[in-house]
Amino acid sequence: MRKLKKAAKARGERLHHTLAQDIGARILRGEFAPGSLLPNEAEWCDVYGVSRTAVREAIKMLAAKGLIVSRPKIGSRVRPREAWNLLDRDVLAWYWAASDQHHFLSNVQQMREMLEPEVAALAALNHTPPQLAAIEAAYVGMVDSTNITDWNTYDVKFHLAILGAAGNELLVPLGFMIESALSNMFEFTASHNEDVRKALPLHEAILIAIRRHSPGAARRAARVLLEDTSGVIGESRKSRTIPKIKSEIRKRPA
Amino acid sequence: MRKLKKAAKARGERLHHTLAQDIGARILRGEFAPGSLLPNEAEWCDVYGVSRTAVREAIKMLAAKGLIVSRPKIGSRVRPREAWNLLDRDVLAWYWAASDQHHFLSNVQQMREMLEPEVAALAALNHTPPQLAAIEAAYVGMVDSTNITDWNTYDVKFHLAILGAAGNELLVPLGFMIESALSNMFEFTASHNEDVRKALPLHEAILIAIRRHSPGAARRAARVLLEDTSGVIGESRKSRTIPKIKSEIRKRPA
DNA sequence: ATGCCAATATTTGTATTACAAAATAAGACG
DNA sequence: CGTCTTATTTTGTAATACAAATATTGGCAT
DSSP, rough: OOHHHHHHHHHOHHHHHHHHHHHHHEEEEEEEOOBOOOOOHHHHHHHHOHHHHHHHHHHHHHHHHHHHEEEEETTEEEGGGGSSOSSSSHHHHHHHHHHHHHHHHHHHHHHHHHHHHHHHHHHHHHHHHHHHHHHHHHHHHHHOOHHHHHHHHHHHHHHHHHHHTTTTOOOTTTHHHHHHHHHHHHTTTTOOOHHHHHTTTHHHHHHHHHTTOOOHHHHHHHHHHHHHHHHHTTTSSOOOOOOOOOOOOOOOOO | OTTTHHHHHTTOOHHHHHHHHHHHHHHHHSSSSOOOOOOOOHHHHHHHOOOOHHHHHHHHHHHTSEEEEEEETTEEEEEOGSSTTTHHHHHHHHHHHOOHHHHHHHHHHHHHHHHHHHHHHHHHHHOOHHHHHHHHHHHHHHHHOOOHHHHHHHHHHHHHHHHHHTTTTTTTHHHHHHHHHHHHHHHSSOOHHHHHHTTTHHHHHHHHHHTTTTTHHHHHHHHHHHHHHHHGGGGOOOOOOOOOOOOOOOOOOO
């Protein structure tokens, strides 16, 4: 495992960061079960061939993400899964790498179905001019994109811009989840460029509704778009399906 | 500031943890604006009278939560607010302490309105026997509670149990938000014990719907309950529109 | 003056050593 | 058998030294 030092250098990463990445991924992979003890610091030093300083800083980062807790004479113990900060950028990446990807995408899609229609509605109500401009810029980027990679980039920007325009800061961290889902979903749909562009008017509908301050229309448009991408997930694999959420139209005084 | 060491000892906390708490809270308080540079490690050592080891480990924790990023020769820079992991337990607590509390509760309530009805519906579909038992136990706790503090404890348990029964691990981290909101809302409602118990049948309705595997009924019951608690928050204003976030950054005299 | 390049200085990153503090485990003693 | 004391193990904190990264400075050539 001594090549970890070289790996860090090659990627331009710091050593403690690389260590945290590796140990964190191993925890998410189930290599160290919740409740169990990790090797002590000395052992990590030995295994990776690094100083205790680097190990300790890595451990502190994992503790900050809720994965482990350290106590003198005991060691570092893996915390129960409920304590894990799954919406943390890194933890989410490790989770994605370790879990059944179809299942992961289903879960993300479920959350998107809860959040995005209401987020779009809020954006329609609360957006400021610069925020609207950001959404429009992202949309233009999607229109102008020639390859699917560009399209995906602007697709993510589009959704994040709407999230920002909703005016609820607590929503923003969920953007990492959406970002991750969209960029990963890209692999499932990599083949058909045509089918993807078909979704363009669906995005436009959201944009128009937001621009017109029409929360109801924005909510409906967001639902339609989700309906579309939900199909992409569904057809990708066998029907070990998680039951889908029925979308009852919800009344809300505008 | 040297008494920080004693403060840590008094609370049984570790020094690096206490440091992270203090610096993190100061960042959320706006004492160090996004994009600005923090004092370098040597200065922290001087200010708090601690070793560089402790300072660095604290900084690594804050970096892990997305608050700052460190680079050689530059120092540690506060990241833009979008990068902050607001749903992290600690960050959320600092945010709560620093922000307008009424505004904070409004944002949380907004998210609860997006999530909880669908979560209840999912729980109705997916719950396992032990998960249902947990929900029922929490409900019984609410029934049996004599004082409002106990009631609040079981109220939190009730909602977290439903969250767990929904079968979507990504939802679990949001439990901290709900937990925080409910226990803080307790202060707003501390006076009327009677009014609180009035919400008991509303909780029961959710429980029954879940037990009967009726997602639609569960969703509706959850909405009714939210409607009720929403009134508690909005006591001081009539408008149902949610105000936008004002990012007023309070500077502190050096 | 302008632009490129090398030397420099500053800050974080890593290593090493030493000791303190916490908390379990073991052992002495009533 | 239980209780107190003592060991022992592991993390926590400190101090020091040096490596690595990189913005800044100054020099040089154009």
